[in-house]
Amino acid sequence: RYTHFGEGKYDESEAAIQELLTEAGSLTTEKVVENPTYQTYAQTRETYLGYARMESLASPEKVLQDVTTLYTTPAIMPRDQFALAGTWQITPEYAAASVGAKLQLNFSSKSVFLVARPKTAGTAKIQVHVDGKPQFFGADVVEGTVQVTSDRLYSVVELSEPGRHTLELTFPEGEIELYAFTFG
Template identity: 35%
Template sequence: MSVTFERVELSAFDGATEWLGPEPSGRPELRGRAVLVDFWTLTCINWLRAQPYVRAWSQAYRDDGLVVVGVHTPEFSFERDSDLIRQAVAAREIDYPVAVDNDYAVWRAFDNHYWPALYFVDADGVVRDQHFGEGRYERSEQVIQRLLGVERELVSTLVEGRGVEAEADWQHLRSPETYLGYARGENFASPGRIAYDESRAYELPEDLRLNQWALAGQWTVGRENVLLDQAGGTVACRFHARDAHLVLSSGGRAPIPFRVLVDGQAPGGSHGVDVDGNGDGVLQEGRLYQLVREQAAIRERTLEITFGEPGAEVYAFTFG
């Protein structure tokens, strides 16, 4: 996508509902500064994998005059919770100011459409470059250096993401992001029809084809998510990837235990960071949970997650 080189007014940030960050006032001084604006939302796996680079740039070029501004614009309703955003800021070690953009005012001011999105703004307030999604890290850092008038070894070449921040295994990734709410849900495979916004009992099919998903137990399928109405409900999917993640929320309820099986067995050494080798985990705050990181040959697998208490809200599978 070509860059339009439009001027960004400081008023673009006036719509922020709150500022989080190291400065007492929250909102940084941007006039006459080179600025990197990073749009994110806390459950986005693409942002999580790009975040180590933004963090490294902020630290490497702060003394050269770079100001990094995060803009948290929520994809799902529960991501409007400031406490959850603060937890994400702490977990990702974000040490630059973050505008909480619950009303999408900053998003609209930039005419943005993506998570993550980077805007590179010069000291005159002109957007000199932009990038959407993951990748292109070395070129992005070169843009930062041009804005600052510096030239030195790139820190991007030294970045190594860990845990959920690790780069995807693109060579073996054959499963797309999969939403479960009816507004964007596809490839639902449980027998019978979906009852929109009504509680209904579902069953798993005899077989799941690649990238299909299904429910078992008593669930309510809403626009954004599926909500478990009775303990013991299961979500299953068939995927081909090294990593399997699930966006979950408890809706403010007590912690909800869950169990993950892969092809009917405990994941063992291929468990994700949010479950143990037996497949046991606990849903607490709303965020992205890593369920599987495959240590053996990557192939088609069937993942099942069963919740021990009602109230689990399940939003989307993502893979890596």
Template identity: 35%
Template sequence: MIRDEHFGEGRYEESERTIQRLLGIERDLVPVRGVGVEAEADWDNLRTPETYLGFDRGEHFASPNGPALDERRAYQVPESLGLNQWALAGEWTTGSENVVLDRAGGGIAFRFHARDAHLVLAPGAGQPIPFRVLLDGDAPGPSHGVDVDEGGVGVLADGRLYQLVRQGGAVRDWYLGVLGTHPDSAGRGWGRAVMRAGLARAAADGLPAILETSKPANVELYRRAGWEVVGSLAEPVPTWVMQQPRR
């Protein structure tokens, strides 16, 4: 008989309570505070789920022409990525549950919204492999993970989970969930005014402006307001990702 079910991180207190109840005991919970790669996620700023690199579960893959199973292929990173999309650069072979770099100089690009970025890496049978991490095109500086330095340089020596990014301050991304205008105020420019204020704030902070819409009719509406389609998602619902050109 299954009494409880949970996959992935989180819900630690509830899981411990369930175990105590099944064992017939009741005591104070044991606090666990991990450090480094074992630190608990920043749940309030987490908009990127656990992501798999491989053919079977590699959702949101954005390199042109898509992946090819067990075939060595040259991949490219598109001009821009939507939230939670990832892409390959260079020559890779995509397996069922992993991707293997076939030639030096390759890379992985990923647009995420989270305090931390981790990646499971393995060097194969060769020598240790140096690698570099860039955050928004630059060295991570104080936002580097425990497995890279401030310049983003790390060494892949053994197969394990590597912490690449640990952002120290606020997660630098904005998200406006819903923007709407009451029907009584339609046509008066209130929606555009709110949008202009948000764009001005993003520009002042040096952040890109990106929106997502699942309504086909809205795509042309946003185009007229200066947005461009830079990507799309098929699941869980068809979604268009749009971005304002940098000014």
């Protein structure tokens, strides 16, 4: 039997579903309707920031699990990877940014979302720059800043069309836990 976890491979999943329905007698070829064709583009994969599922860290330093560590960014950001700058603590589930830390992300997408929460009670702030400028803000960005008040998904970037860009997040106030980036 077919199994698949996560995003992607939609055509394969659809074919497996139709095969099972045909086996069960619930689907005949007369009822099959072809899927419409959509314009597609390469999109950055979901990016996890905790070491248990982290795959795309571009910072040259090794991840020291559960230890506060100083990280730096590389001179050139590789495609679809992220880098940390400043003081961070990386746990199995999240990366905790200290005040003044930064995160750079090279991405290809139209929208960028971030799962985050303040490390302690109160509000943590994230300043957002895309391609070096405060622009292309998502729904949760007001005047270039996200107010992180609870654990949830934050809309950070919204572009008019998909493309390759560099996102830089700066953490000027309050310690914060970052779990994952998703793209749309």
